[in-house]
Amino acid sequence: MNKGMTAKGRATRHRIIVAAAMLTREKGAAETTLDDVRAATATSKSQLFHYFPEGRADILAAVAEYEAGQVLEAQQPYLGDLSTWESWQGWRQAVLDHYTELGQKCPLGSLTAELGKSSPQARSIVTSLYDEWEAALVRGVKAVTSDEEEAVRRRARSILAAVQGGVVMLQGTGRTDYLDAALTAAISPLQPVTAGTA
């Protein structure tokens, strides 16, 4: 999508995406218009269409991709190196803190809802996010267990699902207890057996 674009062009495009992300976080994706983005970024209509030929839908898709990246970013540096139990605990806390801070808000969810939850575009962004997230968890599970490939993958998926479930329940109820309990249960089998967990 960025091919043939100059470094300056890429920087401008990125600046528009970040500004549009702030807007959709504030107002919700459904309420963010092309004019809002134009005003917030001090760009002309023709400039916007230069970077986002399909207009609003293009911008929202780019913002969704950006927000998907932010989801992973919020879990760093832990997610990138889950090779110790300490790192898993740090990751657990980072996830809990991040979603506690977001509370009822779900930037990516509001965007995929606006793109159409089961639209090919939304699905591709969400699937890529889950895949990248799962790959990082797989590397971590592999590093701290001696499980086989398939067991490692299933463990990683169960941890990822625990996060998603805890978050969706936090958003539905405003309570962080579920995410807390889900994370603890999901990673406890990775704890080195010294004190021992059931």
Next chain:
Amino acid sequence: MNKGMTAKGRATRHRIIVAAAMLTREKGAAETTLDDVRAATATSKSQLFHYFPEGRADILAAVAEYEAGQVLEAQQPYLGDLSTWESWQGWRQAVLDHYTELGQKCPLGSLTAELGKSSPQARSIVTSLYDEWEAALVRGVKAVTSDEEEAVRRRARSILAAVQGGVVMLQGTGRTDYLDAALTAAISPLQPVTAGTA
């Protein structure tokens, strides 16, 4: 809400709710109008407003309550008696089958989105559902472990979050692998230690 209503009145009200539920399942809650409900139930406008004074929002809230009940219903008879490992396995399979069949559809989600996900009404319905669900899981965890109250509650919450996470990932990607892995991991600590699980 039903106080002072005759048995016949309650039956009529229930009939309208069930018909409206079928409609919202087909068309989605956002697209279901009062006229659709009227046509599908062969009731007059004044009859509808007799049973649902606030009109469409009232009907959608009643349908959401009904669908919340259906969520628990789909897990029976297992959810009602999780006192053996066999019952937990039966429950696991019932949950997996139910959501695999629903696939991308999420009747209750479409209703709470239409009521406003963070509206007091939607939140109260969702919170009640989670509470009732959690209570059933708590009874089950208590029956098969010797854990203390707080540990039991956390275990039940982690199992509930595993279901929610697996379902939200199924709806985002069309893949059942996450729900499968999440359920297995969430209930495996409840398995009697004979063959043993990690």
